[in-house]
Amino acid sequence: MKSIRKQLTAGLLAGLLLLIAAGGLGLHAVLRARLIAQYDAGLLAQARALATLTEDDGEIEFEYAGEMLPEFGRPGAPEYFEFWHVDGRVLERSVSLGTRDLPRRAGTFDAPLFWDLTLPDGRAGRAVGVAFSPPRDDEGTTAGEAAAERRVTLVLARGRRELQSVLHLIALGLAGAGLLLPLGIVLIVVLAVGRGLRPLRSIGAQTARIDATSLALRFPESGMPAELQPICRSLNALLQRLEEAFARERRFTGDAAHALRTPIAELRTLTEVAAMYPDDEDLGRRAVAESLAIALQMERLVTVLLALARGQAAADAVAREPLDLAAQLQRSWARFRDRAADRRMAVAWEVAPVPAVEADAALLLSVLDELFLNAVLHAPAGGALTVQTAQHNGAVRLRIANTNPALAPDDLPHLFEPFWQKDLSRTDAARSGLGLALAAALCRLMAIHIAAHLSEPNQFAVELTFSSARSGIAC
């Protein structure tokens, strides 16, 4: 399992160790170069000092006083120098050399040549070689003598143990720091990462405590690190949605229980009263007939509830086929025509030729049934019902409008809510408050837009918009 803490710790450690290693090596290289440069500067300064002891008064001489330059005669760890004439003859050499020679290599004072070497006494050393012309004594100068012939070469060498010791010490220090720092860094990184992840752990613990009864809980955004604030906001928005969904679910369940309670009460009372008086045949017959009607009513209620509950889950099973809207309307209306006639409703059938619409035939028929049932149930006796179809901007529109003086604009947002009824009493068993909710749910499944309007005074209309109309198949 991936761990942010482990990933952060490993990443930070690897990065920091690389930086430390690179920094250590770089520092060592800079210090080494600096120390060698200082060492070489000292060597060159001493070479310059030795060079000043040479003199050209026609013949090149070296004013060497051994007591003045004790480092070249010091036993144990002496320094060495050697002068050569341009022709390779030795002009002078330090006492420490005896009859031995140093390697003869030279640059100039402007560009001296430094190199490491093994000193005659076997120690590691460093040397500088310069060729130069000794200052001339004009009185003793032989005119016409070529300047090149008067040049001498000086090689100065001394032990470099001190330099090496310092360099070793620096290397040791850096290596020690390179070993100790990672340990400290591990500790710091682990603590810092742990501290940095503490709000995340807090969110995790808080999230683990959330259940269906504590959806009102919200994550505090203030005090949270800036990186976690968007997460808190998203979680709070999710909780808000969950809380609303649970509230809707509870309301739906409560409404469903309430809707079932009345027919169950009717069924129970009818059968109990009939059972109390078995000799009353008329009472018994009526109880049986009413019980059947109640059973059918409850069956429809349960069917609608199941259809609503399945909702989106059934979306995959929805067929999409081109349908003749007018034929579907006629088919559905046939079931309500008599009831509308009984209520003396004035029906205006304004179904214009429109392209075929794409929908599921059975589901569309259910939607139309619910809309017609709703219109017939809620329009007052003698009211009007208008059915219109039209094509607009490539979409097909169906409008079913009926007289309904009871509805107000404030009611519109609730019309598609399950169990919502304008009149809270359920006087008519046919009204369950589920019809428009079911129609809306089925429309959602078929991607049909459904909307309700109060278009004219006392007129309620439901409008369906089929956006996937196919041209060329006129009904």
Place this chain on the structure above:
Amino acid sequence: MRVLLVEDSRRLQQAIGAGLRKSGYAVDVTGDGEEGLWYATLNDYDVIVLDLMLPTLDGLSLLARLRGEGKATHVLVLTARDTVEDRVRGLQAGADDYLVKPFAFAELLARVQALARRAHGVKQPEIAVGDLVVQLAARRVTRAGAPVALRPREYALLEFLALRRGQVVSRSEIEQHIYDDRAEPMSNVVDATVYALRRKIDRPGAPSLIQTRRGQGYVLEEPTP
């Protein structure tokens, strides 16, 4: 006993109405809140069975207006709302009892009987007049321990007289409490029922327990020797 049933479910109207009538109650039925208030104000009911969700005027408003008019009729609220808040609201609005749908009809009947007894200040489940015993809960009548078979209307009359034992009850009061608005009692129907009742509960040759007070009505009491 006369009961007003205000219930918007047509089926419950039929079932409860039939059950109460079979049990000897005179029952007026309506499914409309305003009409229910009109009935409750106009008549002197022993018990009102009141649904809360009603068209035109909801049950709690009906109850509040009824109490506002000084009517103390016992009210049994019948509703699908079952939360504690709903019950408290109903009782605080002036209801005397509360029954949640769905319910057992026997329980509804028992509660209606209890409220009817309370309406007449009687708490014990039976009333004795001499050796005549009217068992209110069981709706049975015995005379000297022997059961007396009565028709529902006869029992209703005897129960009403028993609840007001020793008091003169006028014919119009009896009509009010024994007959609902579906019946059209003829002028002598009360006398005829009293006559039938006397034949069933009185001993031959002995003075009747139901005595006639001319011009006033009837009284149920043990005859003085």
